[in-house]
Amino acid sequence: MSDVANPSIDLPPAVTLVEGAGGLPMLRVDTDNASAEISLQGAQALSWAPTGHEPVLWTSPRSRFERSVAIRGGIPPSFPWFAAGREPEMRPSHGFARLAEFTLVGAEEESDGAMTLTLRLTDTDVTGLPGTDVWPHPFELTATITVGPTLYVAFTVTNSGDRVRSYEDALHAYVAVADVRDVRIAGLEGVPYLSKIGDPGPYSQHGELTLTGKTDRVYGTSSAATVVDPGLDRRVHVGKNGSASTVVWNPWSAAAAEMPDLGEEHWTTMVCVEAANVLHDGVVLSPGESHTTTVYFAVEHGTG
Ligand SMILES: O=P(O)(O)OC[C@H]1O[C@@H](O)[C@H](O)[C@@H](O)[C@@H]1O
Numbered sequence: 001m002s003d004v005a006n007p008s009i010d011l012p013p014a015v016t017l018v019e020g021a022g023g024l025p026m027l028r029v030d031t032d033n034a035s036a037e038i039s040l041q042g043a044q045a046l047s048w049a050p051t052g053h054e055p056v057l058w059t060s061p062r063s064r065f066e067r068s069v070a071i072r073g074g075i076p077p078s079f080p081w082f083a084a085g086r087e088p089e090m091r092p093s094h095g096f097a098r099l100a101e102f103t104l105v106g107a108e109e110e111s112d113g114a115m116t117l118t119l120r121l122t123d124t125d126v127t128g129l130p131g132t133d134v135w136p137h138p139f140e141l142t143a144t145i146t147v148g149p150t151l152y153v154a155f156t157v158t159n160s161g162d163r164v165r166s167y168e169d170a171l172h173a174y175v176a177v178a179d180v181r182d183v184r185i186a187g188l189e190g191v192p193y194l195s196k197i198g199d200p201g202p203y204s205q206h207g208e209l210t211l212t213g214k215t216d217r218v219y220g221t222s223s224a225a226t227v228v229d230p231g232l233d234r235r236v237h238v239g240k241n242g243s244a245s246t247v248v249w250n251p252w253s254a255a256a257a258e259m260p261d262l263g264e265e266h267w268t269t270m271v272c273v274e275a276a277n278v279l280h281d282g283v284v285l286s287p288g289e290s291h292t293t294t295v296y297f298a299v300e301h302g303t304g
Pocket of ligand 1: 070083094196247272274
């Protein structure tokens with residue numbers, strides 16, 4: 001990696017802007033409490049490790065790193081629609097925000113040593129990206145990412161046009177696990193969900209969630225979830241605000257083998273737990289109104 005010339009703002013010593021894989025600009029954060037890497041494309045945290053812990057976010061060893069191509073891993077944003085969207089013309093998958101290069105507008109050290117980065121994207125920055133013709137509306141998106149012993153990612157969408165608009169969003173986190181077949185996800189007990197595999201339901205979650213095959217579910221909950229991972233002997237708490245849906249996804253072996261940026265050998269080491277607002281829980285904003293979706297992660301040793 002080499003330093004990128006002329007970052008647009010002064011950076012604290014703990015933050016560097018470098019040319020990462022594929023020439024994509026990346027922010028490197030290295031503090032006493034945590035380290036992280038954040039791609040300006042998608043304002044996408046790709047790695048985060050609090051001091052004394054193994055990396056918490058997963059990025060595919062097979063990911064592509066190219067301009068305007070989705071990076072497989074970390075916390076890509078879905079906006080202005082989720083996955084295949086609510087209308088047939090909503091392509092590409094997960095909308096255009098993860099394909100767009102955000103502008104770094106702030107980098108500040110918090111009093112506890114955590115580092116907060118602020119990145120911005122507006123409709124004028126996404127001209128020409130796939131999907132912008134489907135949702136050609138004025139917006140401002142501000143991503144605020146705080147790197148410390150807890151990782152906070154907040155996405156604020158403002159409707160800067162003069163009509164009411166609706167959208168779906170997700171902070172589509174890939175959590176690193178020893179083996180997805182051995183983890184439990186707590187916090188979803190009793191929550192209603194729809195499945196995108198087979199009969200959509202609705203169903204109700206009985207007990208903690210264990211994954212035994214391809215899983216693609218939208219849970220209707222604003223509560224936190226915890227990934228309990230005996231292989232890494234840790235619990236990863238996934239807290240959230242401003243999110244009415246939690247999506248859990250793992251493609252399992254056959255579908256992963258069909259995905260060139262994932263592959264049959266890597267699907268076991270991740271599970272997606274996504275803070276979202278999707279389907280009938282999509283967000284509706286009046287002109288000038290804003291909504292913030294926040295996800296935060298904390299890790300504890302042990303599974304008890
Ligand atoms: O391959 P993509 O576009 O990154 O999407 C991956 C998955 O993302 C999940 O969030 C969706 O629920 C799945 O339906 C989808 O397959």
